[in-house]
Amino acid sequence: MRTKKAQVFSLDVVISLIIFMFLVTICFYLWNRTYDKSSYFSEQNLMKERLFQITDLMIRTPGYPENWTEENVRIIGLSSKDHILQLSKLNQLLSMNITQIKDKLRIRDYNLLLNITTTNNSFVLGSLWNINSSMVLAQSRIILLNDSNKLERGVLKLYLWK
Numbered sequence: 643m644r645t646k647k648a649q650v651f652s653l654d655v656v657i658s659l660i661i662f663m664f665l666v667t668i669c670f671y672l673w674n675r676t677y678d679k680s681s682y683f684s685e686q687n688l689m690k691e692r693l694f695q696i697t698d699l700m701i702r703t704p705g706y707p708e709n710w711t712e713e714n715v716r717i718i719g720l721s722s723k724d725h726i727l728q729l730s731k732l733n734q735l736l737s738m739n740i741t742q743i744k745d746k747l748r749i750r751d752y753n754l755l756l757n758i759t760t761t762n763n764s765f766v767l768g769s770l771w772n773i774n775s776s777m778v779l780a781q782s783r784i785i786l787l788n789d790s791n792k793l794e795r796g797v798l799k800l801y802l803w804k
Contacts, residue, residue, distance in 0.1 A: 686777060689752065689802050693781040696747050697800050701725050701783050712738050718746050726786045726793070732758065736767055743767070752802045760787045760796030771803040778803040 699705075705719030712734055720727040720735065735743065735756075744750050753775075755768035771778050780801045787794045 689779045693779055693800055693802055697781045697783045701785055726788055729789045752804055755801040757799045760794040762794055775803040
């Protein structure tokens with residue numbers, strides 16, 4: 643008489659492998675999706691932090707050296723006092739090359755647009771982002787512009803994009 647040993651039917655193995663592979667695929671998909679979102683948000687947070695730091699430097703500090711020019715600037719600052727921008731420093735900034743500005747601001751990986759609008763003037767530095775930009779962030783700060791000892795109210799807006 644023949645004794646039967648335990649055997650696994652091959653269709654059972656195939657079905658269980660298909661279910662297992664399906665579950666593993668779903669897990670990998672969810673993991674990658676979560677990772678992509680977290681890396682996007684960490685990049686966004688880094689850009690927000692850089693935006694705030696740059697605008698803070700511009701409106702709160704005179705820069706370094708204090709009476710900097712296009713040739714000797716190390717840190718770009720535009721103010722003489724807190725939130726009061728000097729027109730002479732703004733003109734120095736506008737005369738600089740955009741690559742040099744990005745280098746001094748330590749934002750080589752990003753593009754920028756600086757827009758300063760006052761009651762009588764408007765200054766623009768940089769270019770607009772394009773439709774293929776993956777991320778565009780902006781920071782607005784209220785300023786006073788010192789133009790020959792006449793203070794004009796205004797807004798400094800800095801846009802960064804990648």
